[in-house]
Amino acid sequence: MTLPIEIPLYAIRHGQIGGTEFAIYNLIRGLAATDVPLVLNYGRDADLSPDFLDWTRGVPGISMRRGGGLPGPKSTRFIEEALFQNRRRGDKWAIFPNYFCPPALVGRRGRNCVILHDIQYKRYPEYHSPKRRAWLDFYLPRMLRSADAIILISQSELSLVREYFGEAIAARCDVVPNAIDFVRLQGGTGKPSAEARQMVGKRYILSVCHQFPHKNVPTLLAAFANVAQRDPSLQLYLVGSSSAANRDFVRAASTPAIIDRVHLTGFVSDADLGLLYAHAQLFVLPSLYEGFGMPAVESLGLGIPTLVSNAYALPEVTLGHAGVIDQPRDPAVWADAIEAALASGNRPSSAAIAEIRATYEPATVARKLVKVLSARG
Structure with missing residues (x-):
């Protein structure tokens, strides 16, 4: 060559x-x-x-x-x-x-x-x-x-x-x-911002995606509305573009009861993203289609419990270490899975983390x- x-x-x-x-x-x-x-x-x-x-x-x-x-x-x-x-x-x-x-x-x-x-x-x-x-x-x-x-x-x-x-x-x-470069997400460059350090002081679910239709974010918002009724301290952080159109989209898809607990962060630095992953109670990727699904792999490799849709590449690339939702368009199914994951406190094992990191x-x-x-x- x-x-x-x-x-x-x-x-x-x-x-x-x-x-x-x-x-x-x-x-x-x-x-x-x-x-x-x-x-x-x-x-x-x-x-x-x-x-x-x-x-x-x-x-x-x-x-x-x-x-x-x-x-x-x-x-x-x-x-x-x-x-x-x-x-x-x-x-x-x-x-x-x-x-x-x-x-x-x-x-x-x-x-x-x-x-x-x-x-x-x-x-x-x-x-x-x-x-x-x-x-x-x-x-x-x-x-x-x-x-x-x-x-x-x-x-x-x-x-x-x-x-x-x-x-x-x-x-x-x-x-x-x-x-997947885990060094990049664990202090490889820069330091977390003051805003990110403040955000991780709360209990939150994290998702990282653009608000494209196939990302299925309205289903996640509806599921979070169900969970939030019973867990008043829980927040939802959405990392992705914070354009005016996306802010309007999130507002329109959120109920009044949760609108102040859903945070569209915009794009964040590597250091901020790594910090947000590290302190999340749960990571959720409800996509209807992924050719790969990098954020789900990143979260698992950082030891965060993860839920994904049973859609295309997601079960494959998460190597059996994520919770898989077979009815990805059903908010009630997501809400039940989120509550169960939060209640269990289970996290990826050290062997699972090592396998994810070695593979990618x-x-x-x-x-x-x-x-x-x-x-x-």
Whole structure:
């Protein structure tokens, strides 16, 4: 395999692409730990997490190459990635971290690895615009046939690719799970804010997700309303975008009795997120679809009791250590499970924590990816 590996980061707009952003950062941390030389191409400092940028400055073997930074919506990433693709020389690997592998002019093609995080639009087309569905139906089959290596992040996604695109395409894919960097969440960079330190003085349930429809947050809010009637001290913290639209969404989905006990934190630093995980009474991820579900794995690896939906990759990636809800749209079922988990006081065992951490340790995951590139190269 020709080194170094190049990674274009133009798909990232900090805080706008959900967990995919941190999956990319964790993979890069793992690759750096394996001593693979990396060239990271990006547009503007503001596009990346400040914590991640600070970390890159102290890591040997990482070259940061800033250029472009076209103004405009997230879709400008396609232009940036196409320009990157056609500036490349030689046959080095490039890892395109979010499903798009742009076409290359003759004589400009290196080897391309593409990470496809999910094909949710096939299962829940109603959550995607007709324009987006048409684009993905046009583009994905072409990418799946042409990329030199295709990485899926769970066996669940491989099964869906096989179902929708056929066995021949599935055979071109390899499963490499998301890396989880627990060091990042346990004081790796920075210190928790005063606000976060104040928040953890209360009893709370934690969930980490954007308020996308498939995240099923209204069901969680309805379940919390049931639990909160019987537990007046309990709070619900939702880590994710605190845009005006999301604040309105949470208010509309909350009853007057709980509105002052539901807190939409906005995006938080790595240190604040680690602190919020560490002091949670319970972590809940009620999603109807996950290609992976990083927050549930993070919470388990930090020793927090965790409840997830019996949906797609979630039972797989939590390795049997999370409570699994078979009726994810039923608030009463969630409320009963939440109350039972809080009453039991049971937490993941030391063996469970060790298994989670060993499975998703960034360097371990990175070595799996490098092995795939070597085999596909």
